[in-house]
Amino acid sequence: MKITQVEISHLNVSLAHATRTPIGVIDAARNVVIKIVTDSGLVGWGESSPFGPITTDSQDSNYIVAQKMAAMLLQTNPLEIDTRMAELNRITLGEPSVKSAFDMALHDIAAKAAGVPLYQYLGGAKRVLRTDLTIGMQQEVEQTLAQAQQILDAGFDAIKMKVGRQGLEDVEHVAAVRMLAGPDIAIKIDSNQGWDYPTAVANLQAMKNLNLEYSEQPLAAWDYEGLARLRDKVSMPVCADESVFNHHDALKLVKLDAVDYLNIKLGKAGGINVGLKINAIAESAKIKCMIGCFGESRLGLSAAAHLAMARPNIHFIDLDSAYHFTADPVIGGVTYDKQIGGLLHLPDVPGLGAELDAAVLENTIVVSA
Numbered sequence: 001m002k003i004t005q006v007e008i009s010h011l012n013v014s015l016a017h018a019t020r021t022p023i024g025v026i027d028a029a030r031n032v033v034i035k036i037v038t039d040s041g042l043v044g045w046g047e048s049s050p051f052g053p054i055t056t057d058s059q060d061s062n063y064i065v066a067q068k069m070a071a072m073l074l075q076t077n078p079l080e081i082d083t084r085m086a087e088l089n090r091i092t093l094g095e096p097s098v099k100s101a102f103d104m105a106l107h108d109i110a111a112k113a114a115g116v117p118l119y120q121y122l123g124g125a126k127r128v129l130r131t132d133l134t135i136g137m138q139q140e141v142e143q144t145l146a147q148a149q150q151i152l153d154a155g156f157d158a159i160k161m162k163v164g165r166q167g168l169e170d171v172e173h174v175a176a177v178r179m180l181a182g183p184d185i186a187i188k189i190d191s192n193q194g195w196d197y198p199t200a201v202a203n204l205q206a207m208k209n210l211n212l213e214y215s216e217q218p219l220a221a222w223d224y225e226g227l228a229r230l231r232d233k234v235s236m237p238v239c240a241d242e243s244v245f246n247h248h249d250a251l252k253l254v255k256l257d258a259v260d261y262l263n264i265k266l267g268k269a270g271g272i273n274v275g276l277k278i279n280a281i282a283e284s285a286k287i288k289c290m291i292g293c294f295g296e297s298r299l300g301l302s303a304a305a306h307l308a309m310a311r312p313n314i315h316f317i318d319l320d321s322a323y324h325f326t327a328d329p330v331i332g333g334v335t336y337d338k339q340i341g342g343l344l345h346l347p348d349v350p351g352l353g354a355e356l357d358a359a360v361l362e363n364t365i366v367v368s369a
Helices: 059-073 081-091 096-114 141-153 169-181 197-206 224-233 247-255 272-284 298-310
Strands: 003-021 024-038 043-048 133-135 158-162 186-190 238-240 261-264 288-291 314-317 330-332 354-356 362-368
Touching: 003 059, 003 158, 024 059, 024 096, 043 059, 043 096, 043 298, 043 354, 059 081, 059 096, 059 362, 081 096, 081 272, 096 272, 096 298, 133 141, 141 158, 141 169, 158 169, 169 186, 169 197, 197 224, 224 238, 224 247, 247 272, 261 272, 261 314, 272 288, 272 298, 288 298, 298 314, 298 330, 298 354
Parallel strands: 133 158, 158 186, 238 261, 261 288, 288 314
Antiparallel strands: 003 024, 003 362, 024 043, 330 354
């Protein structure tokens, strides 16, 4: 099998609710879609969702680099995923988001060639996946509570809260949501590097009786030693996000005993290929993983859900980015249950089971042999 053509497009979708974090605001999906066509007739789809404050790339840079990557892939075998991704990594050390899009498309083709859903191609079996839903940083506690009530009314059993305010301002917001939600709803907090070490210690100690599942990325991404110190100091589990892009980062964090959990995001890792390696290191160290997202449509979320389905060690599910899309451009793919909040459904068809409606794609470039 050979790759004969690659189509590169923009995908732009606004969000009904923007998510504010200490390092930036996500108010729309500004993504790049990759469609790989083969001489066998099989087609693979992938999606990048860059978030510059973390991934250091953008829709514009992804779009440009994708053209170079596409040209390199022409007339090569898409089933040789390790080799193809090694070739793309030689083009640049950066641009993890668009590498992820190519990786998704290659895995889509491989699973279709095998005639099975991607999670089965990866060796997994069907299991229940249920995502949380995120509350961005609000100025007033009443605003936070209003969003929390909407999440509870929709039937979700897990809430993720963006924190990282100055001093101890976060405590009132988190405590109010815990009181509203009651003891049985899972609550997680994500600081997105918003605290320094003393502020993190003060906040996590102040929140220690609120029954929180974990504190995600409380310190700067580079501060591995600080994460280790913090983990020794407080009782709340610590989860790394921006500190772990790839398996090399995962190994360093494990060696330092710096974290309790690792957050795999395909857009950071450069795709499923590296996501599998991160999970393998974590599982070897008896550390559970979570699967996260940026601003992906249900196409990118389908790839992440297949990976999570295939690896039970990926325990925490945070795949809510498309929940507030004002339009749904995806045909097939993972869906949100209409009655049970957060429950995800993957179609039992070969590959990702998802593709994009061509009518919504913009600025399409075709790279062909």
